[in-house]
Amino acid sequence: MPEQEIKAPEHIYTWVDVDAHLATLAADKQWPDWLHECDAFWDGLEMRISPQASPQEALSWLGDKFEVGSTTSHEGETVLRLDDVPGQPSARLLPLSVRQRTLEPPRREPRWRERHIVRGLGEPLPHPESPFPGNVRIAAMHSFKGGAGRTLHGVALADAIARRGDRVLLVDADLEAPGITWMFSAHSRRVDFGYEDFLALLHSSEDGRPDDAVKLGAAYLPNQMIDNVIVMPARRSLRDIAPPRLEPTDLLTPERSIYYLTESLAALADRLGARTVLIDLSTGSSELAAPILLDPRVQRIFVTAVSDQSLYGTLRTIQELGRRAPTRTDDPASVAVITRFRQDGRWEPVTKAATLLRDAITRMLEPSIQEGSDRVTLEPLFSVFQGQLPALPASWEEAVDLVRRRHVAETLTSLVERLAPPS
Template identity: 35%
Template sequence: MKSNRLYTWTDVQNEIYMELSMGTWPDGLTEVRVFWDGLNILAKSGHEEDVVKWLDKIFGSRFKKYQDNILIILEQHKEKSRHLEVIIETEDEEDMEDDSDESYFRPLIARPIVIRPQYFRNEPPDISDVHPPIFAFHSFKGGVARTVHAMAFALLAAAESEKILLVDADMEAPGITWMLGQRKPKLDISFADMLALIHGEPEDEMDETLELIQYRVRNICLDNMFVMPAFRPSARLVSLEIRPEHLIKYSDNPYIITEMLGELGKKLEVDAVIVDLRAGFSEISAGLLLDPRVHRIFVTTLSDQSLTGTCHEIEYIGKLAGSSKGYMPKPSVILSMIPHLQDRQGWKKVDNIR
């Protein structure tokens, strides 16, 4: 087989993961584990041939079967060929057990080690009647005025007598935090503190922890807004010991970030929670971006890098965590810093975002 495309074991993992997200797994397939040196599959007894046909359909000419050996051909260099050996094991359905913490979807970018069909079947419950709405501002790249738009949205709502909780969740370049420090030198609580307090907290003590957080946040109020900085002043340049993905990965509730922010907003009696996320598609922002209950607002300019990246990002998020139910708001896009468009080419860029 000749191909100029680099193809590694992570490409195999991605192909299988996306097939799962689209619901195209064969009924007899129950588990897949992809490693650098092999592809291990667990199937129900009697469904081995269905799994083989499915692999053949996905990988096409890269799929090779030699008697009892099944291979996925990877990248090649000169005469040397690399491949993944496929091992299919079977088990009677009544003997199968599912006690893995990775059986169900978690809003993370990292792929689970064990991929199972039920991974995408735990849609989060409707919380629209319980918590105030959460608006998460995100951008594929920095420098597109995402933070400016998040603050403008918050200030406009506050000016119309709406009570707002504004959260700086940009843990690498916390613009709101730096601006806030000019007016409030003493900051009593931060988003980083919230993560640390919630991490490892027993469920029956979570309400008491949120009471502590909301008590501190009430001391940071500006222009009818409560503001939670990313860090306290003394901790701006230290490492982030507890990151959002730590909570998501190890909590019994994979949507803990969304629901704790919602519960905090409820305790503060605000009308909305507005969050400024870190630019780039990373685990720092994934918890909210991959929760379809969040109002996800993407900010982009018309530069090719920003616009193309935003389109790919929205498409990817749509496959993993699309707005499939009525209580799940559709994503929004803000086109920022638009120049005067004098030709049709410029307007075509605007149409592409649709």
């Protein structure tokens, strides 16, 4: 496909619009080789370029890319004019500076919005060098929009794997609306160790190792096991509904692996004797989910309805994951679960959604293996709407009983077989 020129946004109000446009150009590989990094903030934009390029060349390129707010000179300073009230000359100016220097490529990290706007945004994140500790399998349930049944299918999947005799570590990583935590905490069930505890222990590690988090988690979590499912709720108490004190991206410090969180969860599962970790993530494009979704060793399970917002938000998420963290030959295949449709309803939207999702997941494969490869892409799974399911019972036991009676796990059989270790 030929490269398409990306036009500047119609309105450039602040440095945020400048920053976003430069990031879009970088992701589409439309930065020149001599442009290393751009940092925009409220009081100016700084460009860092190769010593072989000139500041005039940099400013000329910037002016070409911003068609509405063009670069100009103001009181001896080069500025970018920002939008003002229509019909009036703009007095809103963003100062520009250019520095020539040789820079080491900055560390890329699994975030939706990375720290610096650099030319490398057009390349995937570094691929992990080895499998998870203990060959633990990690899967993550994700929905772009709430209400699609992500938590419901996560509970059903964990229960189905556990009923085969395999121990599962089920993590409620939805730190904003922790559904599994509510179910598990019903009827005063005791919680001694939660996901927020795990994050805090990892964050406080001075040597970048997860030893304390793994040791304490392994000591307390067995008390939170029900029928071979070890539940790690989001937090110990539901009295606190405030935003989390720590987020997974807070762990992304220079002394730690960029995949520190997922590797630490695998180490904890290995210590607990669980071969499978199943993670219930926050909805949408959340940084709470990014460090997990952007690890290609994680089996990504996308739960979506056929409504436009749910479906096309999911497709955009898959597309972005394919650009940032494509699937390689040894990585687990991603899969979509299509929900919230009726057996006796119109099937055209369902089959259309299945085709779009299958094609999008196929394009998540690294370009070198998309063609001429025997790589298997998992077909989307269909979970027909059942009237009893949207209103989940309050307690864990009642929720598990419901998904068993309604045979929810039968729609996930292929996932159960992939995630449950061979006997």
